[in-house]
Amino acid sequence: MAEPPRRKIMGEKRRSLGRDYHPLCLKCQTCKRQLTAGQHAEHDEKPYCTNCYMLHFGPKMTRPVQSWQRNQRNQT
Numbered sequence: 434m435a436e437p438p439r440r441k442i443m444g445e446k447r448r449s450l451g452r453d454y455h456p457l458c459l460k461c462q463t464c465k466r467q468l469t470a471g472q473h474a475e476h477d478e479k480p481y482c483t484n485c486y487m488l489h490f491g492p493k494m495t496r497p498v499q500s501w502q503r504n505q506r507n508q509t
Contacts, residue, residue, distance in 0.1 A: 450475050461485050 446453045449470035459468045463485035474486035481489070 449473070450478065450480060463489065 445456055447456050447459055447470040448454075449459060449468075454470070457467070459470060459480060460466060461468060461473070461482040462479045463481060466482050468480055468482060474481045474483055474490075476486065476490050
């Protein structure tokens with residue numbers, strides 16, 4: 434599948450992960466939190482905040498326990 438053409442960024446831009454981003458568009462793919470260039474993680478060429486990256490892609494032992502998981506553990 435061909436990659437869609439990228440639009441030219443006008444005005445201020447931030448470079449991160451080898452790409453230019455409009456400052457307001459550099460956001461975590463999951464929680465949409467604004468990110469600082471160079472201070473975030475990447476998966477499949479998409480930016481993620483550290484928390485979301487570890488939650489979805491980090492080693493299982495480092496993933497935070499969600500409240501619904503805690504409730505299941507307490508019921509067993």
